Amino acid sequence: MTLRLHGAPASPYVRKVRVLLAEAGQTDAVAFVTVAGSPFDTGTMPIGHNPLGRIPTLERDDGPAIHDSRVICRYLDDLYGAGLYPAPPALWSVLTLEATAEGMLDTAVAMVYERRLRDPAQVSEALLDAWWARITRTLSAIEGRWMAHLAGRLDMAQVAVGVALSYLDFRHGTRQWRPDHPALAAWHADFAMRPSMMMTDPEAG
Ligand SMILES: N[C@@H](CCC(=O)N[C@@H](CS)C(=O)NCC(=O)O)C(=O)O
Structure with a gap:
């Protein structure tokens, strides 16, 4: 499976995902696609994958792209068994x-x-x-x-x-x-x- 994380280094939402990947020892498992844009000019923001045009957006080749940052973190935590979300309660x-x-x-x-x-x-x-x-x-x-x-x-x-x-x-x-x-x-x-x-x-x- 190929995963591509659309993001920018200064975005704190993107940083959460990157910290999770590092803690899981999976920094190189996901390709990083640097994008830029704003509500006025969507630029290279991933609007084809996430209509909101926001980052992070996680593109994958076996299903629709995942957003927002909290969903991406839950997904990657599950995928790599990072253990950063305990079971209830x-x-x-x-x-x-x-x-x-x-x-x-x-x-x-x-x-x-x-x-x-x-x-x-x-x-x-x-x-x-x-x-x-x-x-x-x-x-x-x-x-x-x-x-x-x-x-x-x-x-x-x-x-x-x-x-x-x-x-x-x-x-x-x-x-x-x-x-x-x-x-x-x-x-x-x-x-x-x-x-x-x-x-x-x-x-x-
Ligand atoms: N709730 C979203 C917020 C993401 C967000 O607002 N990201 C900013 C970058 S820090 C963005 O994409 N801004 C561009 C825009 O709103 O047009 C998440 O957790 O991923």
Whole structure:
């Protein structure tokens, strides 16, 4: 079976998939197709495989392409036996924390698009601040409720949180999430040193 992952190195959603592949020891099992585009100009985005024109999209020769990132991660985890999704009932915690991290990512990416895609005169600073408040509220909730989970055996929720925190550094570094969330900052300092994270760092040469 041939698998082709359409993506871009800077996309945090794509990074989650690449971290999973690295953790499964399957980095070279999936061909990477670098694409670029935006809602205004779909460019080389994989619209023939995913009408939404979003990445990641996983093309396969034995069935329809798979999206979005969470479905791709479940699929590859199953295919390669990575073990990053436990059986129920533990699964429900993993999926909930994964969804929480995904919500932070969606918000952080929307903030980037607000500045990148909108006419500067139409950018809403109030909306950007409200979105950042949502992110910091979520960081506090993770610190209050999920640190024991993050300290446990590696799972996809940890990957999603780790990638989301790295994305906050990458795109919103000036907003400084670390001082108010020291436990999460300490956890992330360790997590970011995993080879799977270092080899997918969009800022690494
Ligand atoms: N829910 C999707 C979100 C994917 C997404 O929004 N990816 C961005 C890149 S970071 C994208 O494709 N943007 C192009 C667009 O929205 O037109 C997922 O988890 O895969």
